[in-house]
Amino acid sequence: MKIDLDVEVLADNNTAASYNRDLFEKNKTLVINLMSSPGAGKTTLLEKTVARLGKEYRIGVIEGDLATEKDADRIRAFGAQAVQINTNGGCHLDARMVAKVLPEFDFDDIDLLFIENVGNLVCPSGYDLGQNHKVAILSVPEGNDKIPKYPVMFRRTEMVVLNKIDLLPYLDFDVKMAMEDLLGINPQSRLIQVSSRTGEGLDEWLSWIKQAYKQNVER
Template sequence: MCSTCGCSQPGGVTITRAGESLSGFTPLNEIKLSPLVQHHHPGDAHTSRVIELEQDILSQNNQQASHNRDHFRQQHIVAFNLVSSPGSGKTSLLERTLIDLQSQYKFYVIEGDQQTMNDANRIARTGVEAVQVNTGKGCHLDAAMIHRALHELNPQDDAILFIENVGNLVCPALFDLGEHSRIAIISVTEGDDKPLKYPDMFASSQLCIINKIDLLPYVNFNVERAKEYARRVNPQLEFIDLSATTGQGMDSWYQWLQRQMATREPELVH
């Protein structure tokens, strides 16, 4: 089932900081999912009352996302939400980026996966502080999880925060985390029609990274067709083709990141 229901208890959602030891982690924090409370008032006599609510169902998540955004704004932090299918190379892209740019920027990483500390541990090996959010049976990160993870991370000002969402091209599209930009990653080992099959994710992203381009000679993936499909869904979408393995195209990604840092909202710039 999904992340906020508590049906995956006793595991539930856990947030764990990646530490020095790379095995045997004990979760430091566990989100206690509030039980569904019934408010019975026996004896109270009530007549039926219609309430015209007109309230957005995701308003709670959106409010929390807005709160996260305030956190980021106050601390001059730029947050990126990385979304993709499992296996597109999100973590590899992050590892290389962190190693290459650590001298220029202060980085933090929030890793989302159903299970394991593997990705946060990979990030921790680069020397960057990372927390792992394990969603249990959940299929996406939500704004409340990011809020808890932020308090665990306690980031310094003027940093870049990468949020690696759960590998899933469907559900994370609906959940604003308070990010500055959303980045969809596809790899050339997937079908080039992914943007049409999973349009919501491409529609809600600002940048699309096409990863593993070193494998293009061996696969039947048409880069231009993939871009054309993605533009049908989102005419404003930007693209960067790269290989996190060979380093090809990484310069364009770094320049994009620099542009995001330079063009942050005016109040973010000192």
């Protein structure tokens, strides 16, 4: 017997994502899903973000990694609530994994929740986690050709944070080309330039978060 299912492969993930989204919305928590390749600087950007916004906002972080508690420890050192998810080899976070750790947070006490996805430019792009915003982080040493090479990631994110711009004078990263490629792949996205190490450009990143938080609360 033939059964026409006609169902999205990620249907179960999407159900879990809706559950997460309802919880976030009820608590007016702004949730940002950060994705990048390994070593682009997600955790360092988060450390700086928590250090700079920690007085004004109550911050939670979900750290996704294949193994170890190292990243959550780094974030906790800056005073945010952090929960580590170890995927045990899995290449991405899915909405069910996120749903499972949400009870560990006290949502009455969180304004901003950052989800640091597993370092990978392919798999995480397909999974809705229930977040308000998806942001890609790209770093100067990776080269500007990452944008056309991983179009799905850059199509499905609304902002690219170009990190490690303090290295621009020493490397061949073509910022203009990166912006043109991004426009060609996703005209709704934008690219902002930061260096987590020197602090350059961080104000633009932080004011985007503040604005997004405000819009989410007033919505």
